[in-house]
Amino acid sequence: MRIVLLGTGDTVGTPKIGCTCPACLDALAGGKSARSRFSILVESDEGRVLIDTGPDLRYQLLRFGIDHVDAVIWTHGHYDHYAGFGEFYRVQDRVPVYGLKDTLDYILEYLYFMDPVRNDVSVYEPFHLIGLEFTLFLVCHPPIPQSTGVIVRDGDKKLVITGDTNKHIPKHSIEVMQKPDLLICDAIAPPIFDLDKHMNTAEAEELAAELHAKKMVMTHLSHMFPPHNLAVKQWNLGYDGMEQVL
Numbered sequence: 297m298r299i300v301l302l303g304t305g306d307t308v309g310t311p312k313i314g315c316t317c318p319a320c321l322d323a324l325a326g327g328k329s330a331r332s333r334f335s336i337l338v339e340s341d342e343g344r345v346l347i348d349t350g351p352d353l354r355y356q357l358l359r360f361g362i363d364h365v366d367a368v369i370w371t372h373g374h375y376d377h378y379a380g381f382g383e384f385y386r387v388q389d390r391v392p393v394y395g396l397k398d399t400l401d402y403i404l405e406y407l408y409f410m411d412p413v414r415n416d417v418s419v420y421e422p423f424h425l426i427g428l429e430f431t432l433f434l435v436c437h438p439p440i441p442q443s444t445g446v447i448v449r450d451g452d453k454k455l456v457i458t459g460d461t462n463k464h465i466p467k468h469s470i471e472v473m474q475k476p477d478l479l480i481c482d483a484i485a486p487p488i489f490d491l492d493k494h495m496n497t498a499e500a501e502e503l504a505a506e507l508h509a510k511k512m513v514m515t516h517l518s519h520m521f522p523p524h525n526l527a528v529k530q531w532n533l534g535y536d537g538m539e540q541v542l
């Protein structure tokens with residue numbers, strides 16, 4: 297499978313409107329600190345699935361030449377993970393969407409003007425799309441009662457995407473997340489920031505060690521990092537357009 301990080305930013309994106317911090321200035325000058333909102337493309341020989349549809353989706357589809365998707369999976373009902381779905385309006389009809397019941401109820405009310413094909417799924421129960429196996433698992437992202445991450449299997453290859461989460465991931469999820477070939481991990485800020493909705497980089501590194509991840513890439517990154525080219529000397533940060541093949 298091929299994975300592209302379409303958007304590696306946090307809720308506000310980088311640059312943050314009105315901010316003149318070093319990361320935002322680098323982003324404004326065209327540097328890799330520029331981060332659009334969360335979306336990940338998972339592609340196989342049979343098609344393309346989007347994990348979340350952040351508000352910058354139109355720009356991401358154009359930039360990465362994505363003219364059609366076969367399905368969308370929503371991890372949770374936060375604006376920065378679903379609001380871009382409206383960009384399919386008059387572009388692609390009847391897009392199949394997958395998620396937990398409460399997540400779909402919430403998002404589809406916002407997207408009342410759209411006509412997606414709804415597919416309710418349960419946590420820890422695999423389903424199949426584009427020749428790959430997908431499984432949602434519970435994470436911990438207060439105040440949302442049920443927020444999920446995604447496991448994608450392609451033969452013996454395993455991708456784990458944490459979605460938005462703090463470090464208090466349920467034990468059963470930690471078990472099913474074990475030994476990923478690639479872990480794409482929420483790490484919103486350096487460790488000087490202690491946040492209750494997300495992990496910082498130290499917590500992400502601890503999780504990667506606990507899971508025995510072969511490789512870990514951080515995403516959902518805020519402007520609180522130093523400019524990207526400096527930050528990557530210390531942390532394995534993703535960037536918009538980063539591609540991985542498993």
Ligand SMILES: [Zn+2]
Pocket residue numbers: 306307334374376377460516
């Ligand atoms: Zn988010």
Ligand SMILES: [Zn+2]
Pocket residue numbers: 311312315316317318319320321519520
């Ligand atoms: Zn800033």
Ligand SMILES: [Zn+2]
Pocket residue numbers: 372374437460
């Ligand atoms: Zn969130």
